Amino acid sequence: MQASRQLSSSQDSKEPDSKPLVVIVGAGLAGTILGRTLESQGISIQIWDQPNLGSASQVAAGIWCPINFHRLIPGWRAEEAVHKMLDFFAEEERNFEIPLMHLVPYWKPLQEEEQVAHWRRKMEEYPDWLDISEGDQEAQAMKRICQHWDVKAWGIVKASGWLNVEQYLQACHAAWALKGCFVQELYQESTVSDVFGEGHSKMIVDARGFYAWKEQQSLSAMRPAQGELVEFELEGWPQNILFKKELFIQPLGGQRFRAGATFEWDRLSPVPTEEGKARLNADLHKMLGPWWPKVKNLTYKAGIRPSSHDRRPYVGADPKSSNRFVFNGFGAKGVLLAPMMAEELTKFMIHHQPLHPEAAVGR
Template sequence: MKQVDYIIVGCGLASIAFSEQLRANGKSFIVFDDRSQQSSIVAAGLYNPVILKRFSEVWKAKEQLDLALPVYKKIEQDLKIKIDHKLRILRRFTSIEEQNLWFNASDKPKLEPYLSTQLVKNTNEFIDAPFGFGEVLHAGRIDTEELIHAYKTFLKENQSLVESRFVHQNLKVSSHGVSYENIKAKQVVFAEGFGVKNNPYFKDIPLNGTKGEVLVIKAPNLNIDFGIKSSVFIIPLEKDLYAVGATYNWTDKSNIPTEEGKQELVNKLKTFLECDFEVVQHLAGIRPTVKDRRPLVGQHAEYQNLYVLNGLGTRGVMIAPYVAQKLYQFIENNTPLDSEINISRFN
C-alpha cells in the first residue's frame, strides 16, 4: 500500500492550487485525473480585478491577486515555464455614457487602483472604436493550457499522478482515513469541476454548470498586443493568433463545440473587428458555476475526511489559490471557512 496525506481528484486550476498548498507545507499527495473536464483548459486565463460589464469590483480582488500571483511565479520557477503574461486590457466604449460610467467608477476607492483615468484613443484601422477605450491596470493572462500540461508532467515525474477515472464506489472511508485501491490517505479533496455531478458524496451541492465556447482566430492584419473587452474578449496569443470568447449556455452540459456557439462569437466579433480572420480552433467546456457566484468549499456532513473544492466559475485563475489556502487552513488548523464560500451556506 502507498501511503500519502492527501488524495486529490481532478487536475484543473483548483487541484493545482491545492497541490501547491500541500507542497509548501511538506504534505504528500497523489492526484487522479481522467481528462474528462475541459473548463480549465479552454479558459481564457485572464486575471482581471474588474467586472467590465458593470464597471464593478471583482469579489475580494485584491486578496485574490495578492495570493495568486506569487503562486504562479513559484510554479514558473519550479517547473521552468512561462505562464504569467502581463497584459493590457482595454474596455471598448460604445457611447459617451459608458465613458462617464467608467470615470465615475474610477473614483471609487476599491476600483481606483485598477481603472486608468486616461482615455485611450483608438489608432487601429481594423477596430471600430470611435469612443475609445478604458484601460484596466494590474491585469494579465495565465496560460492555463501550458500550466496544466506542465504540472501534469511534473506530477508524473514525481509519481504523483494517476491518469485514470476515479471510481468513487471503490473508496473506503473510515474514521482513521481512507483507502482507494493500493493507496491509503488521511484526506480526500474532490476538485472535479462539473464532474462532481457524478460524485455520490457531493453530487447534491448546488453547482449549475455553464457551457462556454471559445474560438482561436488567425488575423494577420490586426496586430495588437493588448486584450480588448467589448461584446466579446479578444486576447492575443502568438503569431497572429487570438482567443475570442466566450459564450454562456445554461442548458447544454456537453463539452462539444456547437455551430450556434461559433456563429454567436463570429457575429459579435464582426460588430467591431474590421479585418479578415480565419477560425483555426473551436473549443468548449463546462464552467463550474454557482447561483450566488461564490465558490463551493467545505467538508462532507457525514464523512469528516472528505472535502470539496469547486465552483470557481469564470475567474478560476484568481480564485483558485485563495480558496485552496482557505481549505488547507480549515483542514490542518481548524481555521473556520468564510460563510461566503462554505458549502454549509446552502444547508
C-alpha cells in the first residue's frame, strides 16, 4: 500500500512563497494528527493545548468503522479514509515503535430472519467489509456466550478496529515537549508573534474542537454532541471482537472493557451525569443479561464531540482571515477522518491545492 503521508507535490501545484510556520491551537486528536502530518512534510509547527480544559479525545474509544450500522452503507468518503488512516497510523507505529492499532472485527447479533437477509444483500455489495457467521465454530462459541438471546446469525464488519488514542496523544505530545514546540497553555495570540522571525509565512489553525463553538460561536453550524461511556471488568467476555448491540463493547485487554456511547445534544456536560450513568447501566444490563452481575469496577467518562449538522468535518480557510484555517467538526469519527483531512489541509495550505467542497468551513 502506498504510504499516504508521502504528500507528492504534483507538477501543477504551486510552491509556497516563503518558509511556512504553522501554529495549531488545540492538541486533541485533530490538532495532533494535523501537526504530525505537517511535520512529515518538513513544516515547522508550534502547537498549543490547555490540558485542564478537557477534550473529546481524552475519552474517545478510538474505534473506526467505515460502515453505518443502521443503514449498512459506507460513511462519508469511508473507502478513501480507511486506507489513509491505516497507512497513517502504521507509519506512526513505526515512528514511535509502539503498537497503536487493534484490528478487530465488529460482531452484531442478528435476531430476525429479515435482518439476516438484509445483511446478506449488503454483503454482496460490500464484500471487503461485511461478512456473516452462522454455523462455524466462532459463531457457535458466541452463541453460547449470548444464550440469553435468540441469535440467528452474526453480522460482521471486517474493516474495523480501534486506536489507542491515549497512548498516541501521549507519544506525540512527549515528542513535541522534547522538541520545545508544545505549549501547554491557553492560546495567546501575542506570545505567538514572538516565535516567528522575518521571512516566514505565518499560518494559524484552529483545532479547538467543541471550544471553537463554545467560546466564539465561530462555527455556528456545529452541533456538538455530549457522549458518555463506561469502563469495567468482566471475566469471560470475548477479548477478540468489538461487540455491537444497544452499545458497543470494546475489549481493552485483560478483563477490561469499555462500553458506550450515549449521544446527547441538549446537555453538553463535560463530566458524567446521573442520566448518562443510568442510561449506560440500563443498556449494558439489557445487553449482558446473566453476565451483568459479574460486571465490576465501573468507571464513567464523558466528553463533548465537535459534531456538525451533516456529519462532515469543517476543514479549510477561515473566511474571516487570510492566514487562518479551521480543522474541526470530526464528531464521532476523529480517528477515521482526521488523517485523510489533515493530508488535504496540508496540501491546501502549502501547495494551494483545492479542498473537498463538502467539508467547506462556511457551508
